[in-house]
Amino acid sequence: MHSSGIPIWFFIGVLLLVYGLMILGYGVFEFATGFYPPAVELTSLHTPIWWGCLLAVLGAFYVAKFRPGRAGK
């Protein structure tokens, strides 16, 4: 897959990074305002913050490692 342009891992990295930042951003908003969706359980665990961070870090890693021009090195 590396021999023919952008590897799939780069696309996955972009998607995870964007999703991670969006979810993290919402988690920070929740935390800052104290406004939590009423029907959702375990909001005290602040899941969007740590799950968003995890997705963003993973995405950033894949974007950096498989960015076009670097793939195959």
Add this chain to the structure above:
Amino acid sequence: MIANSIGNLAASPTLLALVVAPLAHLRTLDIAVIAIYFAMVIWIGFYLKGRSNTGEEFFMAGREMTAWIAGLSFVSANLGSLELMGWAGSAYQYGILATHWYWIGAIPAMLFLGLVMMPFYYVCKTHSVPGYLDLRYGGEARSVAAIAFAAEMILMSGVNMFAMAVVMKVVLGWDITFSILVSSIAVAVYVGLGGLRSAIFNEVLQFVLIWGGALLVPILGLIQAGGPAGLKAKIITNMHSDSYFHLWRDTGHFASNPMGVHWTGIVLGLGFVISFGYWTTDFLVVQRVLAAHNLRAARMAPIIGSFFKMAVPFIVILPGLLGLVLLQNPDGSRRQLVGEDIVAACSATNGSLDNHAACSAAMAKTNLPASEQQKVLSGAPDSELHTYNQALPLMMVRYLGPGLLGLGITALIAGFMSGMAGNVSAFSTVWTYDIYKPLIKKNGTDSHYVLVGRLSILTGVIVSIGAAYLVQQFHGIMDYVQALFSIFVAPLLATILFGMFWKRATRFAGFLGLLLGIIFSASLFMWVKLSPAALASVALSPDAKPMAENVFRALWAFLFSAIVIIAVSLLTRPRPVAELDGLVYGATVLPKEEPVPFYKNVWLWAALAVCIFAALNILFW
């Protein structure tokens, strides 16, 4: 595997008449997450268009996939949303027994494909499984397999499309036509442009999304249930049985376990015939491995896939079990899910039941508390019944807030779309190489066949849309379409195994074994369909439940085909051994593989997979 989980959702169309309120309400952030996914898959399709110009590139992804990509795609092709939701619902009903379809129903076959069968598929450079039959047995067997497979793929694509639209209607309240059109246009664009490469890219993407979107549910559920020990204690308290945690202990008799199956059916019917038939001969999954860039990668791909397959119950079975103890009604009481038939019998219009007698009879079959039954029978607006198949979406709604819920829903949509993409890409290859080329236009140019492939994807999507609306009009058709796989798979397995491992198997025997086996299997299906009491004969027990029918029917069909192949082979003249090079075990000199460090050895990783597989079965015995 697929037969049951789709079967579980077969009655879903009945829900359309009684949708009261969607399970989830998406917010702007969720819609943005879904929209970004659609933009990404369309971008991938356009990006890959320039790399899908030749037949080899379009139909076989240039045969340049790494073992990891082929392996993830291989396992992801079987990880559609129907599977996720259907098996979570099965786990809610049957407990951990549902895991058999992920472990014994997959792992041995995946390892066998990688270690033993892959060299023959790969060395003969076939484009497809019917293509292998052509090389081994000749055009007759190929045509039977190709036509049956193409019909199965295109109809299944339509059923998947309709099932997705129903799920989106029930979960989100989306219009059926909107869901069908958006998903089919997206699939037609990205597969039509990028071919198999695009389908594989999106399957890997889907795999990551499913884990990213669904993994939180069991993690948070386990925290709330008090860990595995807390979950077990709560289930024993609620269900008064510890059968929900045992894979094998209670399978000594049909009546001893909630699934109504016997261990012989699980081992021989599921673990051997259905599993080997699906994972080693169904072109939908085998095509992914054939796209690997060399023989070692092709052998390693299913082995890599087996590790992920063993992990899937964590995001499918566990949420179902957690749903048993954690799902609650608005008043805080435990929410009990019911079968699709119960929900259909208790449909209500404007607050009053459509058929009070039918609902009353249905209620009597459930374990719902009397107060809950009364509420349903009174047609109270807050007496919503939810089906087993809604266990996973209900758990998602319980734990996932804005953004995360969008990710979970995106994972479901991605699963549906990659399932459809898999169907149409496999259909396109078989149609072009195994039907159009040998039977309609033998001497076309490569670019002509690529054009035919692209057009067949477009045609396939249009026919699928037609099939989806046909299913909407005539719900009974769904049962027959879903049965196609289980009818076809056992005779095909027998034909390929004898072809690959018995030099004596002849051209006429392969053709006849496949054709008569399909007819025999279809006859058994129709027998039980027309006379349900025949189930006791097919599954060898009056206590057998419908789940047992699939596995035993597959077993008898395999044995029938095997007997036909052996008998006819002994009466007809075999091909000279020299003609079987690259096709049959014992007549093929396999290419020597380059020496690799021990940690890249396929046998080492297969042995590790076997150890984990055995340990899991012992742990949950």
